[in-house]
Amino acid sequence: MKFKDQIVGLPVLSIAEVVTLGKVEDVVINPDNGVVEYLVVEPEAWYKEHRLISFRDVAGIGEDAVTTEIKANVVDITSVPAALDLLQKDVQVVGSRVMTRKGKINGSIDEMVIDEETGKITACRWVAGDHQKTGLIPANMVITFGKGMLVVEDNFESALVDEASEIKTDLISDPAVVKNETPTVINEDPLQFFEDQQKQYLIGRTVTTDILTDDGDIIAAKGDKVTQEMVDKAVAADKFVELTLNTRE
Known part of the structure; x- marks a missing residue:
């Protein structure tokens, strides 16, 4: 699992062509299923348009880089109508206010947890209005991902997960379960990691x-x-x- 902030800013590396394709600038969310469908990649030059990579074409998200098999997986935004539709919906999640089913405004979201294998948003980090309380709202407590608003179950506070816990899919579905597993991270030089990935690809x-x-x-x-x-x-x-x-x- 990755926080959005751990993905944005990473370089995108092509395994086959041995090239860096730019840095991730943002994510594109499908609010209907709570999934990150695309990563927004910086333009090749300041006068060109931003580009996209479908989350399905992401080979891996490490500590130091996002990898994809071939550079052709990174395309201009205007060439993907489905992505343009999602961008028009402008659902960011981070920065959204939190409202319960019964209409009570209660704090906001300042981060989200993304499954790096599927793009699924597994949790959203909630901060109370008085900033005295925080925690992760499991995805199963979210009713609607809206523009500027996250609608959640009335009892969401009782289901909050401590951020210090390992964020696993089974934990998010059952907040009472906490795993104490150590996640795999990439601590080596990103270029060495990239080279190793490329060799395996061949x-x-x-x-x-x-x-x-x-x-x-x-x-x-x-x-x-x-x-x-x-x-x-x-x-x-x-x-x-x-x-x-x-x-x-």
Whole structure:
């Protein structure tokens, strides 16, 4: 699970082409199902439009980067009508006021927890109006994700989850259950992490042309399935990018 603030600002890295595609600037929420459908990526240049990556095309969200298989997964916003519709609804969640089913305004939301595998909003961090109380509202207590307003069950305060607890899917569905598991995080250099991800991406793909060393020795022949040994040979011969660009599923 990730807070929104832990995702926004991360670089987006393409595993296949070995390139950085820009930083995540925001998320696009579908209020009908409480899911982050897209990540907004900064424009390639100041005079160009912002871009999007569908959450379904996200390979992973680590501590240091968001990865996707190919750079073509990042597209211009105007090329995705469904995303434009969601942007017009302008449901941010963070910054929303909280209202109970019976119409009582009670505090606001200053963060949300996102399942990095599915994009599901699993909890919203509530701050009381007097700022004396805070806690995570489980998604099952949310009735409506609205523009500027989060409508919740009347008894939501009794279901609040302590932020210090591990935020797991089963915890959010049952606030009485607390897991004491240590989450997996990426503490290594993000570029090293990216390189490792790319190597894993290549293994098992089909080579589309012969890859040779400068001396003419074969690293991988057309039609071969990429193996770890081929990857190691390509790296040693400075042919890794060539191998990357000449494979298919």
